[in-house]
Amino acid sequence: MSFTEPLYLLYLAISVGLNRLCPARFRPAFLLVTSYAFYSTWSFEAAGLLAVLTLATFGTVALMEKSREAGKTNLACMGPAAAIVLTVYLMAFKVALLTPAHGIAGLVMPLGISYYSFRLISYVLDVYWGKMPAEKGLVNFAAYVAFFPQMVAGPIQRPADFFGEMPPRPKELVQPVLRIALGLVKKLLIADNLAPLVNAVYGHASGFHGAPLWAAFYLFPLQLYADFSGLTDIAIGSGQLFGIRGPENFNRPLTATTVSAFWRRWHMSLTTWLTDYVFVPLRMSTRRAGVLGLNFSIAVNMVAIGLWHGLSDAFLVFGLINAVFLIVETLTSRKRAAFFKNNPEFDRPGTWLGWFVTFHLILIAEVFFRAPRVSNAVWLLGHLWTGLAGSGAQLLNLIDETGTRGLAIGMVGYLILEVGERYRPDLKVRELYAEAPRWVRWSYNSAGAAFGILGLALLLVYTAGKRSAFLYEIF
Amino acid sequence: MRFFRDLLLSLAAMCMAFGLIECGLRMAHARLEASFFDSDNERRYVLRPNAEGWSTTETEVYIKINSDGMRDVEHPLAAPPRTIRLAVIGSSEAEAAQAPLNETFEAVMTRELSRNLKERGWNAEVLNFGVDGYTPAQVYLTLKNHVWKYHPQVVIFVFSAWTVQKTVRDFYPEQMPLAPVWVLENGKLVPDQITRDAPLYDERQVKRRGRMVDVMNRSFFLTLLHAALMRAESLPNEWRAELEKTVAASSKSKTVAPSAVEPHLLRSYNPDRPEMREAWSITEAFFKAMKEDCDQHGTEFWLVPADQTMQVDPSLAVRKDLEKRMGIDTLDASDERVMRFGEANGILVFAPAHILAEYAASHGVYVHGSISPTQRSNHWNKVGQEVVGEAIAHELLEHSATLRNVGATGAEK
Amino acid sequence: MTDTWERLQNIFRDIFEDEGLVLREDMTAADVKNWDSLNHIDLIVAVEREFKIRFTTAEVTTLKNVGALAALVDKKRAPKL
Numbered sequence: 030m031s032f033t034e035p036l037y038l039l040y041l042a043i044s045v046g047l048n049r050l051c052p053a054r055f056r057p058a059f060l061l062v063t064s065y066a067f068y069s070t071w072s073f074e075a076a077g078l079l080a081v082l083t084l085a086t087f088g089t090v091a092l093m094e095k096s097r098e099a100g101k102t103n104l105a106c107m108g109p110a111a112a113i114v115l116t117v118y119l120m121a122f123k124v125a126l127l128t129p130a131h132g133i134a135g136l137v138m139p140l141g142i143s144y145y146s147f148r149l150i151s152y153v154l155d156v157y158w159g160k161m162p163a164e165k166g167l168v169n170f171a172a173y174v175a176f177f178p179q180m181v182a183g184p185i186q187r188p189a190d191f192f193g194e195m196p197p198r199p200k201e202l203v204q205p206v207l208r209i210a211l212g213l214v215k216k217l218l219i220a221d222n223l224a225p226l227v228n229a230v231y232g233h234a235s236g237f238h239g240a241p242l243w244a245a246f247y248l249f250p251l252q253l254y255a256d257f258s259g260l261t262d263i264a265i266g267s268g269q270l271f272g273i274r275g276p277e278n279f280n281r282p283l284t285a286t287t288v289s290a291f292w293r294r295w296h297m298s299l300t301t302w303l304t305d306y307v308f309v310p311l312r313m314s315t316r317r318a319g320v321l322g323l324n325f326s327i328a329v330n331m332v333a334i335g336l337w338h339g340l341s342d343a344f345l346v347f348g349l350i351n352a353v354f355l356i357v358e359t360l361t362s363r364k365r366a367a368f369f370k371n372n373p374e375f376d377r378p379g380t381w382l383g384w385f386v387t388f389h390l391i392l393i394a395e396v397f398f399r400a401p402r403v404s405n406a407v408w409l410l411g412h413l414w415t416g417l418a419g420s421g422a423q424l425l426n427l428i429d430e431t432g433t434r435g436l437a438i439g440m441v442g443y444l445i446l447e448v449g450e451r452y453r454p455d456l457k458v459r460e461l462y463a464e465a466p467r468w469v470r471w472s473y474n475s476a477g478a479a480f481g482i483l484g485l486a487l488l489l490v491y492t493a494g495k496r497s498a499f500l501y502e503i504f
Numbered sequence: 505m506r507f508f509r510d511l512l513l514s515l516a517a518m519c520m521a522f523g524l525i526e527c528g529l530r531m532a533h534a535r536l537e538a539s540f541f542d543s544d545n546e547r548r549y550v551l552r553p554n555a556e557g558w559s560t561t562e563t564e565v566y567i568k569i570n571s572d573g574m575r576d577v578e579h580p581l582a583a584p585p586r587t588i589r590l591a592v593i594g595s596s597e598a599e600a601a602q603a604p605l606n607e608t609f610e611a612v613m614t615r616e617l618s619r620n621l622k623e624r625g626w627n628a629e630v631l632n633f634g635v636d637g638y639t640p641a642q643v644y645l646t647l648k649n650h651v652w653k654y655h656p657q658v659v660i661f662v663f664s665a666w667t668v669q670k671t672v673r674d675f676y677p678e679q680m681p682l683a684p685v686w687v688l689e690n691g692k693l694v695p696d697q698i699t700r701d702a703p704l705y706d707e708r709q710v711k712r713r714g715r716m717v718d719v720m721n722r723s724f725f726l727t728l729l730h731a732a733l734m735r736a737e738s739l740p741n742e743w744r745a746e747l748e749k750t751v752a753a754s755s756k757s758k759t760v761a762p763s764a765v766e767p768h769l770l771r772s773y774n775p776d777r778p779e780m781r782e783a784w785s786i787t788e789a790f791f792k793a794m795k796e797d798c799d800q801h802g803t804e805f806w807l808v809p810a811d812q813t814m815q816v817d818p819s820l821a822v823r824k825d826l827e828k829r830m831g832i833d834t835l836d837a838s839d840e841r842v843m844r845f846g847e848a849n850g851i852l853v854f855a856p857a858h859i860l861a862e863y864a865a866s867h868g869v870y871v872h873g874s875i876s877p878t879q880r881s882n883h884w885n886k887v888g889q890e891v892v893g894e895a896i897a898h899e900l901l902e903h904s905a906t907l908r909n910v911g912a913t914g915a916e917k
Numbered sequence: 918m919t920d921t922w923e924r925l926q927n928i929f930r931d932i933f934e935d936e937g938l939v940l941r942e943d944m945t946a947a948d949v950k951n952w953d954s955l956n957h958i959d960l961i962v963a964v965e966r967e968f969k970i971r972f973t974t975a976e977v978t979t980l981k982n983v984g985a986l987a988a989l990v991d992k993k994r995a996p997k998l
Contacts, residue, residue: 035736036743158975289955304954305978312958313974323955359955366934366951434533468510472517479521483725486732490536 030070032181032263033216033492038209040067045199045270053196057172060197060271064177079145083174086115086149087167090156094163112153112306115146143337144183145174147302152188154306161189169195178267182260184278184298197272205269210484212262217491219446220256222439223248225431227399234405238412239420241427246413250395251443254283257296276301281450283391286383288354291391299337303330323359328352338398343406347397354390522725529724535560536731538721540569542714543705546649547642548684551575551635552714557721562602562873562881572650575599576610576632581653587627588617588910590900591656593643595670597810598634598662602873602883608632609884612893620901624911631656639670640790641686641695647794652801657906659798660896661791664810664882665772665838671786672779673698675768686786693789765830772812774832775841788845795851804852804906808896809842811857813872813880816888818864852903856895863891921968921990925983928963932956942984968994 030037044063051059069076152170156163164170173191230237230245261278268275275298282295292300308330315322328349335348369379393410400406428436462470538557544550556568570578583589592598592610600608610630617628631654633646640663647659669675673685673696684699720726771780791807798805814826815835823835834840839855846853864871871888872880884892900907926940933951946952952960961977964970964986970993980986 035739036746158978160979289953293953308954309958309978310974313961313972313977316958316962323958327955355955363934438532467506468513471510471514475514475518476521479518479525482729483525486728489732489735490728 030067032260033213033488035489035492038488041209041267041270048197048271049199053198056196056272057166057169061168061172061175064172064175064180067177068175068180079175080171082115082145082149083171084167086153086174087164087170090153090163094156112150112157115150115153144180144185147185147299148174148188151185151302151306155188161192164188164192166195176268176273178264178271178273179275181264182257183296184261184264184275185302186273186275186298190276191273194273199270199272201269205266208266208269209263210481212259212264212266213488214442214484215255215259215262215446217488219439219442220252220259222432222435222442223252223255226428226436227252229427229431231399231401231405231409234400234409237420237423238416239414240417240424241420242409242413244424244427246392246396246409248440249399250283250392252439253395253399254279255443255446281447283388283447284384284451285387285391286380288351288358288387288390291387292351292355299334303333307333320360324356327355327359331355341401342403343397343400346403346406347394350394350397354394526723526725529728534724534728535564536724536727537561538567538727539717539730540567543710545704545707547638547645548682548702552717555714555718555721557727559601562875562883563885565601565604567601568605574632575601575605575634577605579629579631579654581655583629583655584627586625587629588621588658588907589629589631589654589656590617590658590660591631591633591651591654592660592662593633593647593651594662595634595638595643595664595667596636597664597667597883598632599636600632600634600884600889601636602881603886603889607886607889609889609893609896612890613897616894616897617901617907620897621907621910626910634662637683638667639683639685640667640787641671641684641693641699643667644686644693644790644793644797645684648797656803658804658806658900658904659794660806660808661794662808662810665812666768666882668775668780668783668787668838669768669771671783675771675783686790688786688789691789693786693793765826769814769826770830773814773826773830773835773837775838784841791845791851792849795849804904806900806904807842807846807851807853809839809853809855809857810882810892811855811860811871812838813882815839815857816860816864816871817880818868818870820865854896854899854903856892856899859895860888860891863887921987921994924967925964925987925990928960928967932960932963940983942982942987944983945981964990970994 030040048056048059048063065076065080068079152164152173155161164173169192172195173186173188176186176191179186227245227249230241231249234242234245258279265275265277278297278299280294280297282291285291285294308326311329312322312326315325318325331352332345332348334351335344335346338344338347369376396409397403397406400409462473465473535558537560538555540551540555540557540559541549542552551569551573553569553571553573556566559565559567567575570576572579590613600610605611610632614628614630617630621628631651633651635642635646638646643661643663647661651659670683671685673683682698682702684702685696686693686699687696688694720730771777771783774780775784795805812835814823817823827833827835836855836857839857843853843855845851860871863869869887870880871884871891873883873885873888875881922940926938929940929949930936930938933949933956935950938949941948946957958977961972965972968990970990972989972993976989980989
C-alpha cells in the first residue's frame with residue numbers, strides 16, 4: 030500500500046493504537062510484527078528476503094564482535110566484507126531487475142531494498158569501527174531494519190539512535206498527525222498537480238522547443254521537493270506516533286546559496302549516510318593525495334548518489350555534474366571567502382547572486398535526474414532558447430490539455446509552502462497558543478477541526494481509483 | 505456565562521472556517537457530482553423536479569431539471585401555435601447529460617427541424633424525457649404515464665445495446681438490485697417477482713430528503729462531504745478486492761489472456777448469443793408495447809438504436825480487429841436486428857451508426873466522449889451530438905409522414 | 918601534553934580562517950562556521966602533521982567533539998609503554 034491511500038492511514042491508526050496499548054517491553058516485538066505485515070502487503074517473497082538478510086547480518090556481526098573480543102583480528106574483517114557484499118548485492122539486484130529508466134510503475138524490484146540495505150550496512154560499519162556495541166537483542170535489531178514508516182522512502186535512521194529509543198514510549202499525538210496531514214497535502218495537492226505538465230514535457234521532450242521546456246525546467250524541482258518532502262513528513266510523522274524520532278531529511282534546500290549547502294539540506298539522511306560511510310573513509314585513504322584526493326572523493330560520493338537512484342547514464346551524468354559543481358566550489362572557496370571579507374558591501378547582493386546561481390545549477394543537474402536518457406536531457410537544455418516564437422502558444426495548449434486548474438492549485442500551493450516554511454519558526458504558534466484566552470484557543474481548535482474534516486474528505490474523494498506513486502518509492 | 509460566550513465564539517470560528525472552505529472550493533472549481541434522483545414508487549427512481557447542480561462523470565456540465573422532472577427547459581402542456589412536438593424517450597443516451605443543454609442532439613434537432621420548417625411557417629420542439637440508467641420498463645412507464653399530457657406528434661425511443669441488456673438482472677447484479685425489470689409471461693410483459701415485491705417508499709420522506717439534497721447540491725463543501733461518506737462506505741469492498749489481488753499475484757495464478765473480450769462487449773455486438781435471446785425478446789416486446797401505445801394516441805413512433813463506441817471508431821483497422829477478436833462478421837449486427845424487427849412489425853427504425861461511422865473515419869475524430877486516456881464512453885461528445893442530431897432531423901424530414909405533412913393541411917393535431 | 922590544546926586551537930584558527938576562535942570541550946562542527954565534511958579531513962591531516970601522528974578511519978568516525986579529538990591526540994602522543 031502506498032502512503033497516500035486511506036488504507037495506509039487506517040493501518041497506521043490501528044498499529045499505533047495497539048502499540049500504545051502494548052506494555053512497553055513488548056513494543057519492539059510488536060513493531061517487528063507490524064512492519065513485516067506491512068511489508069508483506071507488497072510481496073511475501075520480499076519479506077522473506079528481508080528476514081534472511083536481517084538474520085545473516087545479525088549473525089555475522091555477532092561473530093565479528095566475538096572474534097574481536099577473543100583477539101582474532103582476521104575474522105574481524107567480516108565487518109567491512111559483509112558491508113561490501115551487501116552493497117554489491119544491492120547493486121546486482123538493481124541491475125537485474127531495474128530497467129534504466131525513471132519508471133515509477135512496473136518495477137519488479139523489492140521496494141525499500143535500498144533503505145534497509147543502508148541500515149544494515151551502517152550497523153555493520155558502526156560496530157566494526159567501534160562507534161557502538163553490537164546489539165544483543167535480535168528483536169530490536171530486526172525491528173530497526175524493518176521499521177515500516179521508514180521503509181517506503183526513508184529517512185535513513187542510524188542504528189544507535191533507534192536502539193536508544195527502545196522500548197519506544199510514544200508521547201505526542203497531535204503534532205505527528207498534523208505532520209502526516211502536511212505530507213499528504215504536499216504530495217496530493219502540490220506535487221501531483223505539478224506532475225501532469227512535467228510528465229507531458231519529459232515524456233516527449235524532443236517534440237518541444239522554448240516555453241514548454243522552460244516550464245518543465247522550473248516546475249520539476251518544485252514537484253520533486255513537494256513530493257519527496259511530503260513523503261518524508263508522512264514517514265517521520267508515522268514514526269513519531271510510535272515513539273521513534275527519525276532524522277530530518279530537508280531544510281529548505283531550494284533556498285541554499287551554494288551547491289554544497291544544498292546537498293547538506295537535501296535528502297539529509299542520505300547525504301550524511303554517504304558522508305560517514307563512503308566519503309570520510311575514502312577521504313581518509315586519499316588524504317595524502319591533497320587536492321586530487323579531495324576531488325576524487327567528491328566525485329565518487331556524488332556519482333554514488335546519482336547511481337543509487339538508478340543505474341542509467343542519466344543518473345551517472347547527474348552525479349558527475351554535481352561532482353563538478355562541488356569541486357569547483359571547494360577549489361574556489363578560499364578566494365570567494367577572501368573576496369567577501371574584503372568587500373563587505375557585496376555581502377547581500379553576493380548572497381542573492383549565490384542563491385540565483387546555485388538554484389539554476391541545481392535545476393540543470395535535475396534535468397538529468399528526471400530525463401529518461403542523457404539525450405533527452407541534452408535536448409531539453411539545448412533547446413530552451415530556440416524556437417521561442419511560437420512556443421508560448423504551445424505551452425498554453427499543453428497546460429490546457431493537462432489541466433489549468435490543477436496546475437494553478439499546484440503552483441499556488443507551492444508558493445504557500447515556501448512562504449510557510451520561511452515564516453513558520455517565527456510565528457511561535459505554541460507559545461501564542463499557551464498564552465491565549467480560552468475563546469481564542471477554542472476557536473483555533475474548532476476552525477482546525479473544520480479544516481481537518483476538509484482534509485479527510487479530500488483524501489477520501491480524490492484518491493479514489495488511481496495510485497499516486499511517490500517518485501522516491503522505488504529506491 | 506463566559507463558558508457560553510466562549511462556546512458561541514468558537515462555533516462562529518468554525519462557521520467562518522466552513523465559509524472559507526466553501527469559497528476556496530468554488531475558486532478551485534472543485535466540482536463534484538450532485539444528486540439528481542428521487543425515489544419513486546412507480547418508476548423506482550426519477551429526476552427530482554427543479555434539482556440542479558454539477559454533473560462530473562464524463563464532462564463537467566451544469567444540469568437543471570425542470571419542474572416536471574425532465575432534463576430540459578420548461579415546456580407548457582400545450583404546444584405553442586404552429587409548432588410540431590417530438591418526444592425523445594430513453595435512458596442516458598437520450599438524457600445526454602454529458603452535453604450542455606444547448607449542445608444536446610435534441611437541441612440540434614430542434615434547431616435543424618425549425619430551420620427546415622420555417623419556410624412552411626412552422627416550428628419544431630423536441631422534448632427530452634431521457635433519464636440516466638433507465639431500463640426499458642422504466643422508459644415504457646414514462647411513455648405511458650408522463651408523455652401524453654404534452655401531446656407530441658412523434659415519439660422517438662433512443663436506446664443502445666446497454667439498454668437491451670438492462671432487461672436481465674444477472675448481467676449487472678450489483679447495479680440493479682431493485683431496478684424494475686419486466687419479463688415475458690405467456691407472451692405478456694409483466695414485472696418480475698423482485699419488482700413486484702419491492703418495498704414502497706414513504707412519499708413524505710422522499711420529499712424531505714429531496715429538499716435536503718437540494719440544499720446539499722448548492723454547496724460545494726456539502727457535496728464533497730457527501731462524496732467522502734459514500735467513498736468511506738465503499739472502502740471495505742475496495743480493500744477486499746485489493747487483498748484478493750495481492751493474494752492472486754503472490755500465488756502467480758494465470759491471468760486472463762489480454763486479447764479476450766469483456767463479456768458485456770460480446771453481448772452488445774452480438775445479438776445472436778444465447779444469453780441475449782431473452783434480453784432481445786423482452787426488449788422487442790417493449791418495442792411493440794410502445795408502438796401500440798403510440799398507435800392508440802395517433803402518434804408516429806420511431807426506434808433509434810444509438811451507435812456503439814467501436815462501430816464509430818475513427819480507425820477502420822481497430823474496428824476490424826475487434827470483429828476478428830469477437831469472431832463476428834460485422835459490428836452492426838445489433839442495429840441490423842432492430843431494422844429487421846422494424847420491417848417485420850411495421851415499426852419505423854433509423855440507425856444512425858453508418859452516418860457517424862463515416863463521419864468519424866473521414867474526419868479522423870472520435871464522436872464519443874472519453875472516460876480516461878484509453879477508454880471511450882458510450883455517449884456522444886459535442887461532435888457526436890451535432891452529427892446525430894442533424895442525422896435524425898434529416899431522416900425525419902425525408903421519411904416521417906407527420907413531418908412531410910406539416911403545413912400541408914395547416915391543421916394541428 | 919599541555920600544549921595540545923593550544924596547538925589545536927592554532928590549527929583550527931588557521932583551517933577555518935577565524936583568528937578569534939576559542940575551542941571548547943563540547944565544540945562540534947555545528948558550532949564553527951566553514952567546518953563541514955569537505956574540510957573535516959583537511960583538519961585531520963593538519964592535526965596529524967602538527968603532532969606527527971596517524972589516525973585510523975575508525976578513530977576519525979567515532980570522534981564526537983573537540984574534547985574527544987584532544988584526548989585522542991594526547992593518547993597518540995603518549996609514549997608506548
